[in-house]
Every structure is written in C-alpha cells, then in structure tokens.
Amino acid sequence: GDQVEQSPSALSLHEGTGSALRCNFTTTMRAVQWFRKNSRGSLINLFYLASGTKENGRLKSAFDSKERYSTLHIRDAQLEDSGTYFCAPRSGGNYKPTFGKGTSLVVHP
Amino acid sequence: NAGVIQTPRHKVTGKGQEATLWCEPISGHSAVFWYRQTIVQGLEFLTYFRNQAPIDDSGMPKERFSAQMPNQSHSTLKIQSTQPQDSAVYLCASSLDQFSNERLFFGHGTKLSVL
Numbered sequence: 411g412d413q414v415e416q417s418p419s420a421l422s423l424h425e426g427t428g429s430a431l432r433c434n435f436t437t438t439m440r441a442v443q444w445f446r447k448n449s450r451g452s453l454i455n456l457f458y459l460a461s462g463t464k465e466n467g468r469l470k471s472a473f474d475s476k477e478r479y480s481t482l483h484i485r486d487a488q489l490e491d492s493g494t495y496f497c498a499p500r501s502g503g504n505y506k507p508t509f510g511k512g513t514s515l516v517v518h519p
Numbered sequence: 520n521a522g523v524i525q526t527p528r529h530k531v532t533g534k535g536q537e538a539t540l541w542c543e544p545i546s547g548h549s550a551v552f553w554y555r556q557t558i559v560q561g562l563e564f565l566t567y568f569r570n571q572a573p574i575d576d577s578g579m580p581k582e583r584f585s586a587q588m589p590n591q592s593h594s595t596l597k598i599q600s601t602q603p604q605d606s607a608v609y610l611c612a613s614s615l616d617q618f619s620n621e622r623l624f625f626g627h628g629t630k631l632s633v634l
Contacts, residue, residue: 441621451556451608453625496562500621506575507552507612507623509562 413437416497416510423517428468428485431513433497435478440502442473442480447494447512456482456495487517523626525611531632532601540596540629544613551594552623553586556608565609568594601633 415434423429433442444456457464459473459480468487473480480497494512524543532538544551553565566576568588579586583601588594598605608628614621 443621443623445625450627451630452627453610453612455622455624458622498623502621506564506567506577507621508564511561 414510431482439499441500525626542611548613552612
C-alpha cells in the first residue's frame, strides 16, 4: 500500500547468516504486525507490536511509532526461513489494514 | 481454537460461473477482513466488516463481487460470472477488536481457479 514502504524487495542469505528487513510508514501508526507467507501460501503471524521490541527465537522485531518504521531481524538463518515477509502497520479506527509489498527471502545452504 | 476457517480450500470454476467463498472467523472476533493474493498484485484489500456491519469495501471490484456477513460466525464472498483474472488466493482474516486489539489472524485461504 502507499502508506508502507518495505525493503529490500528481495534478499538472499546463506544459512547461519542474518539480516534486517525494514518497513517505513508515511504516517504515524499505532502498531505493526509482521507475517511470513509459507510455501503453502498461508500467512503466519510473527509479531504484533504497539511499541518497543519483541524477540522470538532467531527473530526480533522493533517498532518506532514516532520515527515511523519497524524492523525485523533474522539471525542464524535456516532454510525453513525462506518465504515472503510482510509488514502490516495498523493505524486504528475504521482504517483498513495495509500491507507492504513484501520481502522475498531465500536462504541458501 | 481452530483459527480462521475458510472453505473450500480449492475451487475450480468455469468462466461465467458463480463462486461463493466462506469464512468462519475466530469466535469472539468482531472484525472480519477479505483480501486477494496474486503474484502480480500482491496482497490486495477487498472489504471488511466490524460487528457484522460493512465498514470499507473500497477494494471490491464494483461489478460481480459482493460480500456478506449475515451473522457473527461467518462471512461470504460471492463472485458472479467469474473470469480468468479472478483467479487468486482469497484470504479471510479476523481480529478481536478493530480499536484496542488489532492483531490479524488469517485463514489458510481459498485458491480460486477460473478456467
């Protein structure tokens, strides 16, 4: 959506390495949610943040409402991390959830 | 909690036929969303309901597409006179509350193939 700029659009990692995905927002958002689309096309919930950071295993996400961005860090990447990652900022009220265009991640042996 | 349930998982229709897609949101969730996912367009918003009332259908094609939410336990997306360009994965999501807890939960989607 126009409110969300997600980068990079594509990312290639070797197993065991790491990187960061980023979403920039054009307006102030209340919260952000991160998803991974798996090989079957299902959208898997990764994080929902209204502020600060959250960590789950090898994934860590941060959200800065004031600076209008969110990041998703992946460390020690594994083959099963491959997929497309989406961020979806939430502006609250009766505004529809918008999605970034996604980052396609491929993890190589 | 079975999560958001979408049926059928796959639907194949001939050009010009009607297709009805079903979504059962998570019990207690007040907001229900429909999206369409294609390789070219990515994730496109279609419409959403809150407490069964339509709130925003700005993403719905004006012709042939309609969505209903007759009760709190299910929503339908109907496509009349399906066309090949309607082929996509249609995703339904629900959230507890549009204001205080906006976390989205998606179903597995319905893959529509129009021949």
